[in-house]
Amino acid sequence: MDAFLQVVQKGALLIFLIGSMAATGMSITPSSAVAPLRDVRFVLVAVLLNFVAAPALSWLLSYGLRLNPGHATGLMLLGCAAGAPFLPKLVAIARGDLALSAALVILLTAGTIIFMPSALPFLTPTLHADAWAIAKPLLLLIVAPMVIGMVIRSQSPSFSAHAARLLAKLGNLALLLFVVLLIALNLGPLFGVIGSGAILASILHFTGLFAFAWFLRSETPQIQSVLAFGTAARNFGAALVPAAGASANPDITIMLIVSAIVSLVLAFLTATWVKRRSLAPQ
Numbered sequence: 054m055d056a057f058l059q060v061v062q063k064g065a066l067l068i069f070l071i072g073s074m075a076a077t078g079m080s081i082t083p084s085s086a087v088a089p090l091r092d093v094r095f096v097l098v099a100v101l102l103n104f105v106a107a108p109a110l111s112w113l114l115s116y117g118l119r120l121n122p123g124h125a126t127g128l129m130l131l132g133c134a135a136g137a138p139f140l141p142k143l144v145a146i147a148r149g150d151l152a153l154s155a156a157l158v159i160l161l162t163a164g165t166i167i168f169m170p171s172a173l174p175f176l177t178p179t180l181h182a183d184a185w186a187i188a189k190p191l192l193l194l195i196v197a198p199m200v201i202g203m204v205i206r207s208q209s210p211s212f213s214a215h216a217a218r219l220l221a222k223l224g225n226l227a228l229l230l231f232v233v234l235l236i237a238l239n240l241g242p243l244f245g246v247i248g249s250g251a252i253l254a255s256i257l258h259f260t261g262l263f264a265f266a267w268f269l270r271s272e273t274p275q276i277q278s279v280l281a282f283g284t285a286a287r288n289f290g291a292a293l294v295p296a297a298g299a300s301a302n303p304d305i306t307i308m309l310i311v312s313a314i315v316s317l318v319l320a321f322l323t324a325t326w327v328k329r330r331s332l333a334p335q
Contacts, residue, residue: 098280128308138290
């Protein structure tokens with residue numbers, strides 16, 4: 054039964070990734086996705102937050118909470134893996150700028166492909182990451198569906214508007230199923246890390262990055278929320294690539310799974326908070 058549910062879980066994840074990325078592409082134009090990348094300050098801040106602040110916080114939490122080596126390595130992998138594919142979904146819930154979130158996903162995906170293989174030998178000498186092994190799933194499941202969606206929109210805007218709504222609903226259901234199965238199939242690891250500091254580290258990693266990015270650039274609410282979610286939400290798929298080669302230490306994968314569950318829950322709760330905050334009378 055567990056084997057069957059794992060297949061369903063992987064299928065749900067694929068449906069969410071392809072469906073939500075295609076829906077995002079069908080909702081924006083190439084020019085609106087590229088325009089934010091011309092803002093040099095936005096790009097620099099996003100890069101520094103995701104590839105300097107995030108790894109630094111991972112390192113501080115690992116030593117401050119005295120995590121075991123496997124959990125510390127898993128947290129460091131998360132610090133190096135930016136560009137969460139569910140960022141547009143979080144931004145949509147929070148009523149933020151969808152085009153800005155798409156631009157940020159593209160920027161951070163490219164950054165992760167370059168940064169992770171280069172940084173891992175220095176940050177975690179026991180792990181190595183092949184750039185193509187990281188790039189392949191990100192390009193196929195994140196960038197390609199988004200680009201295809203934008204192409205379809207340029208050819209048929211009316212069809213795209215209808216298809217985007219259907220794909221978004223399908224993606225929502227697939228994401229819900231994925232999260233439920235992720236929790237149900239990993240109750241053992243969740244209970245197993247109680248008292249190790251892994252859950253606390255995951256909570257502090259997400260909230261710390263979100264708070265830092267939220268207060269760093271607050272003059273534009275739309276940029277504020279997109280940048281905060283883009284920094285706090287990490288790319289677990291990219292982090293799992295080098296972890297897969299570390300079969301001798303299952304604690305690395307367990308840390309990634311625990312962090313995925315904790316971060317997904319916190320991310321969607323935070324998106325709801327941002328939405329209510331934006332609707333509240335000023």
